[in-house]
Structure formats: structure tokens, C-alpha cells
Amino acid sequence: MTEDKAKATVTTDFEPNIVAFLCNWCSYAGADLAGTSRIQYPANVKVIRVMCSGRVNPLFVMNALQQGADGVLVSGCHPGDCHYMHGNYYARRRFTLMRDFLEYLGVEPERFRASWVSASEGSKWKEVIEEVVEGVKSVGPMDQFKRRQLNW
Amino acid sequence: MAEKILIKERLGDALGELSKFRLLAPTKSDEVVLFKQIDDPAEAYLDYLNSTVPPKRVVFPQTETLFKFRAGEPDLEEKDPSEGETVIWGLRPCDARAMAIVEKLFNWDYEDPYYLKRREETTLVGLACSSIPSVNCFCTSVGGHPFGTEGLDVLLTDLGDKYLVEVVSDKGAKVAEALSGLLADAAGADKEAAAKLSTEAEKGISRTIGTEGLQEKLLNLWENPLWKKVSAACLGCGVCTYLCPTCHCFDIQDEVEEDEGRRARMWDSCMFCEYTLHGSGHNPRPTRRERTRNRINHKYSYFPSKFGDIACVGCARCINLCPVNIDILDILQQVVEA
Amino acid sequence: MVEQLIDTDKLKKIAEEVISREDVRLLIGYRKGTFGFRMRPAFVEEVSEVGELEFTPACVNNLATYLTNYERPPLPRGTTNDTRKVAVMVKGCDSRALLQQMVELAYKRDDVIILGIPCNGVIDPAKVDKRFPEAKGPGDVKREGDNFTFSADGKTETVPAAEVIADKCTRCRYPTPLVYDELLAPEVERFADDTYEDIAGLEKRGSDEKWAYWEEKFSRCVRCYGCRNVCPMCYCDECVLDRLSPQWMRRSVDISENTAYHISRAYHLAGRCIQCGECQRVCPMDIPIMEMNRKFYKDVAEFYEYEPGTDAEEKPLLSIFSVDDKEDFIL
Incomplete structure (x- = not known):
């Protein structure tokens, strides 16, 4: 454990940086609904809208962690509800493998989550974000293979 | 002293x-x-x-x-x-x-x-x-x-x-x-x-090669069929060049992170397919035949003609570690015999 | 009693028949290397070159790589590519690479002639180099019972197989090729299996410990890309690593980019790696690459009951799904 991480865990003032890839049709609308319904959720998420969870390349996850994300969330339509019929099924396979592999390398499983959030689930979105943020807080800042940029 | x-x-x-x-x-x-x-x-x-x-x-x-x-x-x-x-x-x-x-x-x-x-x-x-x-x-x-x-x-x-x-x-x-x-x-x-x-x-030391005259001879073997033969098994990886004590090619790239960046130089290998690739898509060394030829020619012909020394010191790392047993002495022997 | 399986005369006779055929342009096999106990790939285009072909337990290379790594430079006007068949010698593990390549439609079954070699294990060149540092060679390796016999420079020595056999062979599930046109020897029955003990052991450790393990290995990597280039499944026209826009991982060598490289390499082989172990064999920096590939292999088998490179009619793992796929981590 690096000093950084130890410090942050102890003082608990660590506010994680979380990148969320949301599908256009369900999860993005769900997050939008949470917003319009004035549901409060942690402000740690940076949302990136994609057309489908199936569009999310597993390398996006790796790259986000490299570029300074402490956690990554991929969210799409519930199984069976995909706007493109099967996109989320493909995504599910990819991310199951990716998550297990990252865990195998020593990246805490809390850092990479997935969820199914529909357009009507504004309150579920809040719960998902709370759980993700709490999980990432418990493991501290990402310090495994983050770019330690411009190391002279 | x-x-x-x-x-x-x-x-x-x-x-x-x-x-x-x-x-x-x-x-x-x-x-x-x-x-x-x-x-x-x-x-x-x-x-x-x-x-x-x-x-x-x-x-x-x-x-x-x-x-x-x-x-x-x-x-x-x-x-x-x-x-x-x-x-x-x-x-x-x-x-x-x-x-x-x-x-x-x-x-x-x-x-x-x-x-x-x-x-x-x-x-x-x-x-x-x-x-x-x-x-x-x-x-x-x-x-x-x-x-x-x-x-x-x-x-x-x-x-x-x-x-x-x-x-x-x-x-x-x-x-x-x-x-x-x-x-x-x-x-x-x-x-x-x-x-x-x-x-x-x-x-x-049991392995030897006569290097006399190689500098000129290599240039005359430009289109010799031996290059196709010796490079046939080549995978195009960088083992031979990255682990070579005299290989010194580098690439320069900019790495930008938000509003700051650095210009860095890093090893490059003439065995990589994008090494001489032009912006137009043309590559003057389109296959591993030309790349292998260049690796040998650079060490045994171009470098000595400029600086007087063969750019190879015989450490044998490239021979020992090549995944497909491409052996620089074997190639040079074929050059000598060609 | 396991014996030397391949009769060299028979191999040469078959090779001669194959390369004499009008519709065959190339036969890829093995020939003697240049030192020690090395064997190297042979590219036979003429009947006169058949004499150098040989198969011994030192034939470690997976020749399936050469079916997909050919280069296609622009052709001079008025010429066309030679599209005749290629014949290739494959061991059990290597044959699975052919199957997987066909699953991915890299080429058609009719485009290749497969000379299958039932195999009871090959040597690990690194272990052999260490055991015989002074062997000038080129020497001979034979399998006799539970031993390998090494002869070079007028000396012969017998070594228990367990000492010098390649690690992958101690986990081999398919010693006899799964696809072939001609089998060069009688079939070999499965003699080993993978228990994944080491993988499971690493899985059980804590995150910090796991990362410490991999950080040490990845920090050694010099990014020669030997593991990518030797891989029979790595044959994209333009590799994600070579692209500059977007540049997924930078050329600079540090722990971040090296880790990104190893993640992408391993992930691209999820459900595709056929366990030939070539990546780890060629790694000059002794990085346990197969421990990553086997992790995926294990997961894929456990989660999806899928084994790549065993059935040419199968679809690629990540291009199919089942509605009942595991999703226990999804919120």
C-alpha cells in the first residue's frame, strides 16, 4: 500500500473519481430521470454516454484506470431490453471476463462494476452510484497502473 | 598504474x-x-x-x-x-x-x-x-x-x-x-x-566468421535470394534489436496529458513493421526480407563504412534469444558463401 | 513405454508427395537448428529441400503462426498472389491453433494441408540450455521411455523427461492433433490435464500481494512484442498496439503502459488462446505470460463451458452469448 493510499483511507477525505459509461437508451435516461426528479446522489461520477453497453470496449475500462479514474462503471439496459436486441448480452460476457482478470492482476474488484439501470429507474441509479462510490472509497485511490505522468 | x-x-x-x-x-x-x-x-x-x-x-x-x-x-x-x-x-x-x-x-x-x-x-x-x-x-x-x-x-x-x-x-x-x-x-x-x-x-570461443570484404559484398547481394530464405521464419519481433548492445535506433513521440505533455524518445526496432512506414502508407521495407537485410547490412556494411567499426560485438544475445533460431552467424556464413 | 514417434523416412516421403502436388506452394516443417539442441522452422518449396525435414521433441515452434503472419506488400502490376495450398506440420496443441483460426474464418479448411504429429511432449529450450550450457551442436534429441536422450559433440546423455519437458506439455489435453489430413504416427492418448493449482493459488491472494507479483513481472517487460508476434492467434492487419490514433498504449516503457500492454494482449486472447505456450517460451524477460492466458482459459471453461480451438464449427466465444450467462457482479 502506498503512502497516498494509506493516508486517504485513514482520513477518509478521499473523493474517488468514477467514470461511468452509460447506454443512451436506458441507463443514461435513468440517470437523467434521477436528475430531473431531484434525487441526490454522490457527485463522483463522470458520465460518458455511449449508444449501447455493447459499444464499450473493455480497453476503455483499462484506459480509464490508466488516466486517473479510481473506479469504472458500465451500465446498460436490463437483459432482454436492449434497444439493439442483444448488445448488453455481449457486453456481459466481455465484462465478466475483464473484471475477473483485473482482479487476478490485483486491481480490487470494487474498481470495476456494471449495472442494469432502465430509463424509469432513477432511484436505482442513485443506489448503484452510492454502492459504487462506497466500494471505491473502501479501497482508496487507484495506484496500480495509473499513469504517473511525466516522470522525469 | x-x-x-x-x-x-x-x-x-x-x-x-x-x-x-x-x-x-x-x-x-x-x-x-x-x-x-x-x-x-x-x-x-x-x-x-x-x-x-x-x-x-x-x-x-x-x-x-x-x-x-x-x-x-x-x-x-x-x-x-x-x-x-x-x-x-x-x-x-x-x-x-x-x-x-x-x-x-x-x-x-x-x-x-x-x-x-x-x-x-x-x-x-x-x-x-x-x-x-x-x-x-x-x-x-x-x-x-x-x-x-x-x-x-x-x-x-x-x-x-x-x-x-x-x-x-x-x-x-x-x-x-x-x-x-x-x-x-x-x-x-x-x-x-x-x-x-x-x-x-x-x-x-568456438564460433567464428570471416568478416573481411563483407562491407562491400553485402551491398552487392541486395536482391540475392538468400535474404528471402534467412528471413522466412522471422516473426518481426524486437528481441534481436532491443537486446542488442549496439542497436541504437529510437523513435520520438509526444505524450500529452490534459494541458501538459512531454517529448520523449524511446527505443525503436528496424524489425517492426511500422519502422519505416511513410505517412502515405508506402513502406520502403515492406516485408521481413528487407528488414532482415537491413539489420545485417547496417551492422556489417553501413556502420563500418561510416565509422570504421562493425556494429556488432559478438555477444550472441540475438542468437541465443531469437524465438525461431535465426542466427546471425548462419546468415553471414551464407553471405560469405554467396 | 513412450518412444520416438515419428519415422523421419515416412515424414520425408509424405512431404515429398505433398510438395510435388500442383496445388501446393509451400510446406512448413522443422529442420535442424544452428546450435545446441535447437530446431527451427523449415519452408520447403522444392522437392529437393525435403531432405532437411525432421521431427524431434526439440520441435517447439507452433508453425500455425506462419499461416496468418504472411505479409502482403503491394504487388507489381500484372502479378497476382500465389493462392495455392500451404501444407503445415502440427503437433496436438498447434492443431488447435488451426481450428481456432478457421473458427475465426482466417482461411478455409481447403486452403491448408495438415500433417498431424501425435506428440508426447517437447523439451523446454530454456531448461535444456541451462542443463547443457556447453553443447555446441547442432545435436539430436530423442524420447526414450520416461527420458530424453541428448546427443551432441560426440557425447550422449539421458535426462529424465520431467526435468526438461516444457511446462505446457505437463498440462496437455490434446496430444493428438484434432484436425489433420494425414497423421504421421499412431494417436497418443491424453496423458495429462490442467489442474490450475497455481492459478487458483494466485487468485486466493490479496489484491496488494497479487499486484506486487505482477508489478515485478511487468516492470521487466521491454515490449519487444515477441509474445504477440509469435502468437498464432495474433494476426490482425493492424494491431491495436501499433496504432497511433487512437494510441491505446504509449510506446514509452513504464509500469503503466506495460500493464496496459499485457492486459490488452491477454484480453484479446480471451476465449481464443489455445495454450500452445509460445508466448512464454519466447519471452526473453521470463514473464509468466501463460499464467494470464490460463486464467482466461480457466474462466472461459468455468463460466461458459467453452474450450477454444477444439471444434471448427463453433462460433467465437465473444461473438455469442446465452441469456443465462453468469452476471453475479452486476448491480
Whole structure:
């Protein structure tokens, strides 16, 4: 454990940086609904809208962690509800493998989550974000293979 | 300066004395031997044939920052290439000779401040190949010797329970001075023993190649069918070039992160498919045939025609580590016979 | 009693028949290497070159790589590519690479002639080099019972197989090729299996410990891309690593980019790696690459009951799904 991480865990003032890839049709609308319904959720998420969870390349996850994300969330339509019929099924396979592999390398499983959030689930979105943020807080800042940029 | 003796039991003390320099020595992790900065003399692993990655990496790092820039700021922040006074302990004579050869290029039409600065502040303490060299070593064919001192500042010869210490340059004298409390004068018998080992080591080298006339001959074999044959198995990986002590090609790339970035240079390999790729999509070396030919020609023809030395020191890393047993001596033999 | 399986005369006779055929342009096999106990790939285009072909337990290379790594430079006007068949010698593990390549439609079954070699294990060149550092060779390796016999420079020595056999062979599930036109020897029955003990052991450790393990390995990587280039499944026209826009991972060598490289390499082989172990064999920096590939292999088998490179009619793992796929980590 690096000093950084130890410090942050102890003082608990660590506010994680979380990148969320949301599908256009369900999860993005769900997050939008949470917003319009004035549901409060942690402000740690940076949302990136994609057309489908199936569009999310597993390398996006790796790259986000490299570029300074402490956690990554991929969210799409519930199984069976995909706007493109099967996109989320493909995504599910990819991310199951990716998550297990990252865990195998020593990246805490809390850092990479997935969820199914529909357009009507504004309150579920809040719960998902709370759980993700709490999980990432418990493991501290990402310090495994983050770019330690411009190391002279 | 006369030859000295360093008792092996005092090796730890000697390395301790040198810790006022940035001290690098061979270390072992798994089956890989690498030159690393050592804090504890016990980390040094001197019972080795040769390091997996040549110590060229110390003066010519695989990735190095040249300068840093920031959006909105017209001034660049240049990086000081200095790493401080450095001693590389226990490198092989072939790798030291490689540095002397490559230095000619970095000191040629443009004086490379990064390479030259670190070369200048680095003292090379060599370890002669007194046990029988590896089966593929061929330094004697390309102008080197298992006990050669070209490029070195100090040469150590393992005499069983002690090292014979031979100071070759002024820089070497500085290191010897730092160790003066540990060194004793060498006896005539020690020098004789070292001379005997040297002859034996030379005899122990079993593979040879005649390099006379290769420089011109290679150019005349441009379209010879042998290139297709010798490159047929090539996978296009960078093992032969990255692990070569004389290969020195680099690429320069900008790396930008938000509003700041750096320009860095990093090793490149002529065996990679994008090495000579033009922006237009045209590649003057479109296949591994041309790339293999270039690797051999560069070492045995272009470089000697400019600088007088063959850019190969016979360390045999490329032979030992090639995934598909492409053997530079086998290729040269075919060139000689062609 | 396991014996030397391949009769060299028979191999040469078959090779001669194959390369004499009008519709065959190339036969890829093995020939003697240049030192020690090395064997190297042979590219036979003429009947006269058949004499150098040989198969011994030192034939470690997976020749399936050469079916997909050929280069296609622009052709001079008026010429066309030679599209005749290629014949290739494959061991059990290598044959699975052919199957997987066909699953991915890299080429058609009819484009290749497969000379299958039932195999009872090959040597690990690194272990052999260490055992015989002074063997000038080129020497001979034979399998006799539970031993390998090494002869070079007029000396012969017998070594227990367990000491020098390649690690992958101690986990081999398919010693006999799964696809072939001609089998060069009688079938070999499965003699080993993968228990994944080491993988499971690493899985059980804590995150910090796991990362410490991999950080040390990845930091050694010099990014020679030997593991990518030797891989029979890595044959994209333009590799994601070579692209500059977007540049997924930078050329600079540090722990971040090296880790990104190893993640992408391993992930691209999820459900595709056929366990030939070539990546780890060629790695000059001794990085346990197969421990990553086997992790995926294990997961894929556990989660999806899928084994790549065993059935040419199968679809690629990540291009299919089942509605009942595991999703226990999804919120």
C-alpha cells in the first residue's frame, strides 16, 4: 500500500473519481430521470454516454484506470431490453471476463462494476452510484497502473 | 598504474565504498539478469554469463524525457540528462566495447547531449570472461576479445578467490582511488594467471566468421535470394534489436496529458513493421526480407563504412534469444558463401 | 513405454508427395537448428529441400503462426498472389491453433494441408540450455521411455523427461492433433490435464500481494512484442498496439503502459488462446505470460463451458452469448 493510499483511507477525505459509461437508451435516461426528479446522489461520477453497453470496449475500462479514474462503471439496459436486441448480452460476457482478470492482476474488484439501470429507474441509479462510490472509497485511490505522468 | 588485487571477501566492502556513486551491478530475478542500481552489495550477481538486457540501457534508456511543455506557456522545460556520477560494476567487455562503438554515432554530425552526458559520467568496471564463454559468443571475429579493454575504465579478472584489477583510464583511476584501502599490489603470479585465462578464453570461443570484404559484398547481394530464405521464419519481433548492445535506433513521440505533455524518445526496432512506414502508407521495407537485410547490412556494411567499426560485438544475445533460431552467424556464413 | 514417434523416412516421403502436388506452394516443417539442441522452422518449396525435414521433441515452434503472419506488400502490376495450398506440420496443441483460426474464418479448411504429429511432449529450450550450457551442436534429441536422450559433440546423455519437458506439455489435453489430413504416427492418448493449482493459488491472494507479483513481472517487460508476434492467434492487419490514433498504449516503457500492454494482449486472447505456450517460451524477460492466458482459459471453461480451438464449427466465444450467462457482479 502506498503512502497516498494509506493516508486517504485513514482520513477518509478521499473523493474517488468514477467514470461511468452509460447506454443512451436506458441507463443514461435513468440517470437523467434521477436528475430531473431531484434525487441526490454522490457527485463522483463522470458520465460518458455511449449508444449501447455493447459499444464499450473493455480497453476503455483499462484506459480509464490508466488516466486517473479510481473506479469504472458500465451500465446498460436490463437483459432482454436492449434497444439493439442483444448488445448488453455481449457486453456481459466481455465484462465478466475483464473484471475477473483485473482482479487476478490485483486491481480490487470494487474498481470495476456494471449495472442494469432502465430509463424509469432513477432511484436505482442513485443506489448503484452510492454502492459504487462506497466500494471505491473502501479501497482508496487507484495506484496500480495509473499513469504517473511525466516522470522525469 | 600497476595492476592491483581485490580479495573477493572484500567485494562487499568495495561495493559499499562505491555507493557514493550511482552504482549499478548485475542482479538476478527469475532467470533474467539485469543491471540495476543496488543498495545492498549482496544484490550483485556476478556469477553470470551475460545480462539479458545489455547495460546500454544505463546510458541510453529505453524511454527518456527530452523536454516538457504546457499549454499557454511558450517556454519548454528541458530535462537535465545527468544522472550523476555512475559506476557500472561487472559488465562484460563486449558490452563496454559496444558503448565505445555506439558513441561514435552519437558524437558524429550531431552531438547528442543526452547520450554523451551520461556516457561521460559513467565509469565502466568490466569483468573479463574468464570462464569459458557461451557457445555462441563470437567477439573475436568482430574485433573484440573476452579480456578486451576497449570502452572500459577498469577490467577485473576473476582469479578464484580474488580479482585482478587493471585500471585502463583516468576515470578508472578515480574508482581505484576510492577503493585504494581495499586494493593490494598484484604479484607476478597473478598477472601470469590472468594471462593464461585470457588465452584459454580466446581458445574457448568456438564460433567464428570471416568478416573481411563483407562491407562491400553485402551491398552487392541486395536482391540475392538468400535474404528471402534467412528471413522466412522471422516473426518481426524486437528481441534481436532491443537486446542488442549496439542497436541504437529510437523513435520520438509526444505524450500529452490534459494541458501538459512531454517529448520523449524511446527505443525503436528496424524489425517492426511500422519502422519505416511513410505517412502515405508506402513502406520502403515492406516485408521481413528487407528488414532482415537491413539489420545485417547496417551492422556489417553501413556502420563500418561510416565509422570504421562493425556494429556488432559478438555477444550472441540475438542468437541465443531469437524465438525461431535465426542466427546471425548462419546468415553471414551464407553471405560469405554467396 | 513412450518412444520416438515419428519415422523421419515416412515424414520425408509424405512431404515429398505433398510438395510435388500442383496445388501446393509451400510446406512448413522443422529442420535442424544452428546450435545446441535447437530446431527451427523449415519452408520447403522444392522437392529437393525435403531432405532437411525432421521431427524431434526439440520441435517447439507452433508453425500455425506462419499461416496468418504472411505479409502482403503491394504487388507489381500484372502479378497476382500465389493462392495455392500451404501444407503445415502440427503437433496436438498447434492443431488447435488451426481450428481456432478457421473458427475465426482466417482461411478455409481447403486452403491448408495438415500433417498431424501425435506428440508426447517437447523439451523446454530454456531448461535444456541451462542443463547443457556447453553443447555446441547442432545435436539430436530423442524420447526414450520416461527420458530424453541428448546427443551432441560426440557425447550422449539421458535426462529424465520431467526435468526438461516444457511446462505446457505437463498440462496437455490434446496430444493428438484434432484436425489433420494425414497423421504421421499412431494417436497418443491424453496423458495429462490442467489442474490450475497455481492459478487458483494466485487468485486466493490479496489484491496488494497479487499486484506486487505482477508489478515485478511487468516492470521487466521491454515490449519487444515477441509474445504477440509469435502468437498464432495474433494476426490482425493492424494491431491495436501499433496504432497511433487512437494510441491505446504509449510506446514509452513504464509500469503503466506495460500493464496496459499485457492486459490488452491477454484480453484479446480471451476465449481464443489455445495454450500452445509460445508466448512464454519466447519471452526473453521470463514473464509468466501463460499464467494470464490460463486464467482466461480457466474462466472461459468455468463460466461458459467453452474450450477454444477444439471444434471448427463453433462460433467465437465473444461473438455469442446465452441469456443465462453468469452476471453475479452486476448491480
